[in-house]
Amino acid sequence: MKRLLITGAAGGLGSAMRARLSGQAEILRLSDIADLGAAGPNEEVVTCDLGDAEAVMKLVEGCDGILHLGGVSVEDKFSKILNANLLGLFNLYEAARAHGHPRIIFASSNHVVGFYRQDQHIDVKAPMKPDGLYGVSKCFGEALASMYFDKFGQETAIVRIGSCFEKPLNHRMLSGWMSYDDFVSLVGCVFRAPMLGCPIIWGISDNDSKWWDNSHASYLGWRPKDNAERFRAELDATQERPAPTSAMAVYQGGKFVKDPIFPED
Numbered sequence: 029m030k031r032l033l034i035t036g037a038a039g040g041l042g043s044a045m046r047a048r049l050s051g052q053a054e055i056l057r058l059s060d061i062a063d064l065g066a067a068g069p070n071e072e073v074v075t076c077d078l079g080d081a082e083a084v085m086k087l088v089e090g091c092d093g094i095l096h097l098g099g100v101s102v103e104d105k106f107s108k109i110l111n112a113n114l115l116g117l118f119n120l121y122e123a124a125r126a127h128g129h130p131r132i133i134f135a136s137s138n139h140v141v142g143f144y145r146q147d148q149h150i151d152v153k154a155p156m157k158p159d160g161l162y163g164v165s166k167c168f169g170e171a172l173a174s175m176y177f178d179k180f181g182q183e184t185a186i187v188r189i190g191s192c193f194e195k196p197l198n199h200r201m202l203s204g205w206m207s208y209d210d211f212v213s214l215v216g217c218v219f220r221a222p223m224l225g226c227p228i229i230w231g232i233s234d235n236d237s238k239w240w241d242n243s244h245a246s247y248l249g250w251r252p253k254d255n256a257e258r259f260r261a262e263l264d265a266t267q268e269r270p271a272p273t274s275a276m277a278v279y280q281g282g283k284f285v286k287d288p289i290f291p292e293d
C-alpha cells in the first residue's frame with residue numbers, strides 16, 4: 029500500500045500502531061487533534077478535528093487505506109461524543125466516498141454489547157446492547173459502515189475491540205484482551221484480503237476465556253497468536269478478583285454499565 033491513514037494516532041492504540049505499522053505502507057499519514065510530534069522518515073503528520081468536514085475531506089485524499097482509531101474512547105459528554113464519533117465518522121465516510129473508497133478498519137468496541145452477561149457467549153448476529161452513550165456511538169458507526177457498504181460498496185472491517193493494551197489490566201480483560209501483535213496481524217489480513225465486505229470481527233487474541241467467536245470471519249486468514257491467560261497469575265498476585273456480583277464480574281462491558289450519563293456544562 030502506498031499511503032495508510034491512521035486517525036487517533038496520538039492516542040494509546042494509535043501510538044502503538046504508529047510504531048508497528050510503518051512496514052505496511054510506504055507512507056503513514058498520522059492524524060489527531062492532539063500533538064503528534066515531528067514526522068518520522070516515512071510519515072506525514074496532519075492535525076485535524078474529525079468534526080471538521082472540509083479538513084477530513086483533505087485528510088483522506090490520496091490514502092489507500094484507513095485505520096480509524098480517532099474519537100472519544102470512553103464514556104463522556106454527549107456533545108463530545110457527537111462531534112468525534114458521529115459527525116466525525118460521517119465526515120470520514122463521505123471523504124472515503126469522494127476519494128475512491130479506501131478500505132477502512134473501524135475501531136468499534138465491546139461496549140456495543142456491554143449489557144450482555146459474561147456467561148452469555150454471543151455471536152455477531154446478537155442484537156446490540158450498548159452500555160452507555162459511547163457504546164451507542166459505536167453502534168451508530170457500525171450501522172454507518174454497513175449502510176456505506178450496501179449503498180456504495182465501501183468496504184470496512186468493523187473491529188469490536190475488547191481491550192488492546194500491552195497486557196490485560198484486570199481480570200475482565202483476560203477474556204477480551206487483544207495484543208498489539210495480534211492487532212497488527214489483523215490490520216495486515218484486512219488490507220491484503222482479496223475480498224473484505226463489511227464483517228464484524230471481535231478484536232481479541234486467542235484467549236482461553238473468550239466470550240466471542242470469530243469463525244464467521246475465518247476467510248480473512250487472521251489467526252491471533254497471543255493468549256491473555258499467561259497474565260492470569262500476575263493479575264491474581266497483584267489485584268483482588270472482582271466480587272462475583274460486581275459489574276466487572278457480571279457484564280461484558282464491566283463497569284461501563286454503571287457509568288452515569290455525563291451532564292453537559
Ligand code: NAI
Nearest residue numbers: 036038039040041061077078098099101112135189191192
Ligand atoms: P485514545 O483515547 O487513547 O485515543 C483516541 C484519540 O482520538 C486521541 O488521541 C484523541 O486526541 C483523538 N480524538 C478524540 N477526539 C477527536 C476529534 N474530534 N478529532 C480528531 N481526533 C480526536 O483511545 P485508544 O485507546 O487509543 O482507542 C483507539 C480507538 O479504539 C478508539 O476509537 C476506541 O473507541 C477504540 N477502542 C479501544 C479500545 C482499547 O482497548 N484501547 C477498546 C475498544 C475500542
